[in-house]
Amino acid sequence: MSAETAPTVARWADQIRAAAADGTALRLVGGDSKAFYGPPLPADLPRLETREHGGIVAHEPTELVLTARAGTPLAEVEAALAACGQCLAFEPPHFGPDATVGGMVAAGLSGPARASVGAVRDFVLGVQLLNGRGEHLTFGGQVMKNVAGYDVSRLLAGSLGSLGVITEVSLKVLPVAPAEATLCFELAQDAALAQLARWRGHPLPLNASCWVLDDTGGAPRPLLFVRLRGAAAAVEAACTRMLADAPGERQDTAITAADWRACGEQTLPFFAQPPSPAHGLWRLSVAPTTPVLDLPGPTLVEWFGGLRWVWAPVDAGAALRQVAQAAGGHATLFRAPADAPLAAERFTPPAPALRTIQQRLQREFDPAGVFNPGRWGFGL
Structure with a gap:
């Protein structure tokens, strides 16, 4: 110090x-x-x-x-x-x-x-x-x-x-990676997940992905965006191969840089337009190989299938957590609606053994419970 x-x-x-x-x-x-x-x-x-x-x-x-x-x-x-x-x-x-x-x-x-x-x-x-x-x-x-x-x-x-x-x-x-490219494919969610799984099985410089129903031009279009980063030769070779695997087009990197930033900052139209004030933004972390899930609202998929965002009411939490658990993951109420009950669980409750470990850790670091009490919920 x-x-x-x-x-x-x-x-x-x-x-x-x-x-x-x-x-x-x-x-x-x-x-x-x-x-x-x-x-x-x-x-x-x-x-x-x-x-x-x-x-x-x-x-x-x-x-x-x-x-x-x-x-x-x-x-x-x-x-x-x-x-x-x-x-x-x-x-x-x-x-x-x-x-x-x-x-x-x-x-x-x-x-x-x-x-x-x-x-x-x-x-x-x-x-x-x-x-x-x-x-x-x-x-x-x-x-x-x-x-x-x-x-x-x-x-x-x-x-x-x-x-x-x-x-x-x-x-x-x-x-910073020497080269970057973003490819766009018009694919339904099931076809997009299957194609991402195939690409992940090859030595391609995959960096990020985003699947969303794009309705900015009128009729909704299912679009898969894939970002590549790495050595220039590897990126160019991957673009050629991927565009041969599925019909698509290469995007302007200067434009897509802002779009990827908006994806991470949740300023894309999907994140700004909940179906109603009663809907919250749920985040489901699942195995990337998980097929299309039966979800109750609009969905955006990231992380090559490993992250599913969905707009759903707070009272859908139990069903969403059951779906996520069956897919090897968990569900979080990432952004709650303004009128959400204070008792609504934001995070998936941990298993009893894990909860005990977390409680013991907190007691070691913060024996008097000074820091952000209840920040997790369920007694943590």
């Missing part, structure tokens, strides 16, 4: 210890762009704001590592990487202009490329955090082959602030 940032972290530690002593709780807040994700926290909880603790601590382009404080704007990190021809390959969504690095890790959400490059946790090399005792701890490091101790740094990815206040993160970064 540098002398410059020590006062901020020390003040947070005092705030945490005082909350623990008083038996109160704290709401951890970065850019607050993902507050919709998970059960809502009580509005009157005192806030611990992390945005004041920002700045890129170190960036070693030749080592493919960047370290930043938790409150650093995500856009600032991406701009610094782009200047060096590098990127966060997992394409974390911002969901707003104030997204932070700490919030990115705490939410653990990845974008369109997740199925081919990995998730947020796969790129977290090390973290510093304050636990529920106000202790400033360091886990992991700044190298890719760090095998000392438990991999707690990756455990924090997707923890939703339930284990501690992340103060600093070291991330693996990657060079």
Whole structure:
């Protein structure tokens, strides 16, 4: 911890210890762009704001590592990487202009490329955090082959602030791919899933996919978009082969770059047009080989079949979770409608053994229950 940032972290530690002593709780807040994700926290909880603790601590382009404080704007990190021809390959969504690095890790959400490059946790090399005792701890490091101790740094990815206040993160970064292309095919969902399964069985530089019913031109058209990234020769060869396998066309990369961004940020028309105010956006994570599912509303498919988005009422949750479980996955109420009951379960309840492990982890990191109580639901 540098002398410059020590006062901020020390003040947070005092705030945490005082909350623990008083038996109160704290709401951890970065850019607050993902507050919709998970059960809502009580509005009157005192806030611990992390945005004041920002700045890129170190960036070693030749080592493919960047370290930043938790409150650093995500856009600032991406701009610094782009200047060096590098990127966060997992394409974390911002969901707003104030997204932070700490919030990115705490939410653990990845974008369109997740199925081919990995998730947020796969790129977290090390973290510093304050636990529920106000202790400033360091886990992991700044190298890719760090095998000392438990991999707690990756455990924090997707923890939703339930284990501690992340103060600093070291991330693996990657060079921007030399070449990129997006292909578009008019295929029904079953044909698109079957074709994606065939392509996944070959050494093609597949990076992302998106299937959707496009009704922007009038009559709905089932469209499959596939993004390729890699060496120029590999991308060109893959385009030739895939367009021979199925009738389609190559898209303008300058245009599709914005479309892929809109897919990850959920600003595509599909995400902006719920069938009714009573519909929520559900996310079903399933095996990519899962066939077309019998879902109650409009659907968008990502991750080569592994991610199914569907608009459905909150009371469809039990049926959706049963469908997802039968396909080897789970269902999340990703965006709840405005009038959703507070008791509505956002996440699939864990199995009893896993729930016990999660509870024990939380007690170790946060024995007084200071951080984001109930952020998961079902007693976590």
